[in-house]
Amino acid sequence: MNETRCMNPATAQEIGRVAETCRKEWDSILRNAHSAQSEWSGLDLKQRIKILRDVLMVLVERKHEIAELINKDNGKPRVDAMATEVLPAAMALDYYCRHARVFLKDRSVGRGNILLFNKSSRIVWEPFGVVGIISPWNYPFSIPFSEVVMALLAGNTVILKTASDTQLVGQTLADCFRAVDLPSGVFNFVNIPGRQAGQWFLEGGVNKLFFTGSVPVGKKLMAMAAEHLVPLVLELGGNDAMIVDRDADLFRAARGAVWAGLQNGGQSCGGVERIYVHKDVYDDYLSMLAEYVKEMNIGPDTDFTIDMGPMTNESQLHIVHDHVNKALKQGARIAAQGKMSPEAKKQGWFFPPTVLVDVNHGMKVMREETFGPVLAVMPVTDLEQAVQLANDSEFGLTASIWTRNRSLADRIALKLAAGVVTVNDHLMSHGLPETPWGGYKQSGIGRTHGELGFKEMVQSKVIVHDFMPFCKKNMWWPPYSKKLYDGLAGTMDFLYGKQGNRFKGIKKLLKIVPRYFREN
Numbered sequence: 001m002n003e004t005r006c007m008n009p010a011t012a013q014e015i016g017r018v019a020e021t022c023r024k025e026w027d028s029i030l031r032n033a034h035s036a037q038s039e040w041s042g043l044d045l046k047q048r049i050k051i052l053r054d055v056l057m058v059l060v061e062r063k064h065e066i067a068e069l070i071n072k073d074n075g076k077p078r079v080d081a082m083a084t085e086v087l088p089a090a091m092a093l094d095y096y097c098r099h100a101r102v103f104l105k106d107r108s109v110g111r112g113n114i115l116l117f118n119k120s121s122r123i124v125w126e127p128f129g130v131v132g133i134i135s136p137w138n139y140p141f142s143i144p145f146s147e148v149v150m151a152l153l154a155g156n157t158v159i160l161k162t163a164s165d166t167q168l169v170g171q172t173l174a175d176c177f178r179a180v181d182l183p184s185g186v187f188n189f190v191n192i193p194g195r196q197a198g199q200w201f202l203e204g205g206v207n208k209l210f211f212t213g214s215v216p217v218g219k220k221l222m223a224m225a226a227e228h229l230v231p232l233v234l235e236l237g238g239n240d241a242m243i244v245d246r247d248a249d250l251f252r253a254a255r256g257a258v259w260a261g262l263q264n265g266g267q268s269c270g271g272v273e274r275i276y277v278h279k280d281v282y283d284d285y286l287s288m289l290a291e292y293v294k295e296m297n298i299g300p301d302t303d304f305t306i307d308m309g310p311m312t313n314e315s316q317l318h319i320v321h322d323h324v325n326k327a328l329k330q331g332a333r334i335a336a337q338g339k340m341s342p343e344a345k346k347q348g349w350f351f352p353p354t355v356l357v358d359v360n361h362g363m364k365v366m367r368e369e370t371f372g373p374v375l376a377v378m379p380v381t382d383l384e385q386a387v388q389l390a391n392d393s394e395f396g397l398t399a400s401i402w403t404r405n406r407s408l409a410d411r412i413a414l415k416l417a418a419g420v421v422t423v424n425d426h427l428m429s430h431g432l433p434e435t436p437w438g439g440y441k442q443s444g445i446g447r448t449h450g451e452l453g454f455k456e457m458v459q460s461k462v463i464v465h466d467f468m469p470f471c472k473k474n475m476w477w478p479p480y481s482k483k484l485y486d487g488l489a490g491t492m493d494f495l496y497g498k499q500g501n502r503f504k505g506i507k508k509l510l511k512i513v514p515r516y517f518r519e520n
Helices: 023-042 045-073 078-103 142-153 166-180 194-202 215-228 250-266 282-296 314-328 342-346 383-391 404-415 451-456 482-496 499-517
Strands: 005-007 013-019 108-109 119-127 128-136 157-159 186-190 206-212 232-237 239-244 274-277 335-338 352-355 374-380 397-400 420-423 459-466
Touching: 005 166, 013 166, 023 119, 023 128, 023 157, 023 186, 045 078, 045 142, 045 166, 078 250, 078 404, 078 451, 119 142, 128 142, 128 194, 128 374, 142 157, 142 166, 157 166, 157 194, 157 374, 166 186, 194 215, 206 215, 215 232, 239 250, 239 383, 250 274, 250 282, 250 374, 250 397, 274 383, 282 335, 282 352, 314 352, 314 374, 374 383, 383 404, 397 404, 404 420, 451 459, 482 499
Parallel strands: 128 157, 128 206, 157 186, 206 232, 239 274, 239 397, 274 374, 352 374, 397 420
Antiparallel strands: 005 013, 108 119, 119 459, 335 352
């Protein structure tokens, strides 16, 4: 049996092994998920909420264990793990349980035309069936957790595959759902290598797929999904911009960049990578940012005082080195760099937090997703130039504007080509369960989180009633005649024509109204 080796990125040492799911097991899991879906969706929503609320108690009881495991398997410090993974998961679960009934409530559709006054429509929401979720290693707990909760509340069954790099976290997440009274086959966890996952999920398998990961993999999945007409939601990469206006609170803007750009080792698709600062405050801001970066503690988390841990895997460490080295060769300079602890220098996949200046849009750090603890800072003459540079990207996940002028912030936010724009903050909106998450351009398709994300878990059905069932036929049904044609044309004159033609139009319309009540 094949196994996945689980490595501690702070030590580069093996911490466990997890058996891979074989094809025979997958086929059985898929059958059971399809079989269980009808019964699960048939439960009253109140019952589904009650079962999933029990998961919240599991999270509360196991919070320290989960944060510790995220630290060992992913690398982020325990404070970071608690703040961005465990606590947001609990808040999301509570929010969706409280709002699921509203999100799934039937919605009446108002009448669109007086001619069809006898038709009444409503929209109902139905689950897709089996929802597949392929989740990443950078937020191995909180990202899939919210999607699993929404899918289950909506009446779907779930097959979850977490990243190979963070399999131990995935196993623990699965244990949280296995600990409650979910019927067999409703929640399913698999360990499939990434190179096989898309094919297995999409070839006659799941009814909808949610993927969070890189743009190249997202494109491949989209192509495969097209062959089978499987709908999917893609949350892909980012190279997010932060704009600092001259009236911004520079202390907050500098601290905010450290948080949003460097937490989790900079491995956040919605984290800050590019910073555009108004030239009038550029020097002061850069000085402040450099000071805070130099103060950071980098190393293995032993006493809760570590601010930044390692990269989660060695291949990502090589990408960060490549982007920085190429930028330096092209003329960039390192304005500040954090100091790593002796332990970090000796072992593990650490990269010091780095501030780059003298950068330009010909460099990889400004064009591609570095996905590491690197902040590239550029001065701009005004906010119009900042917006132009921020939008000069194939990505559009998130962005931020830092200013004390609220109306200015709103105007700039509307100009930024990003799915999420925050004012005087960045990245944290992923922790707001009420807000949709997703991007423009190559940053993805569809949304997760909030009501829009919840609605991705269901498909709409329109039910139309006729409140004149005693009518023999609609006026436009056969047999056809010139009189019918004139009546329908007259309807257009009556409803939309010039004032002088409306009376003539209604006369023609009234001539065909008796068709409603005649059999011939």
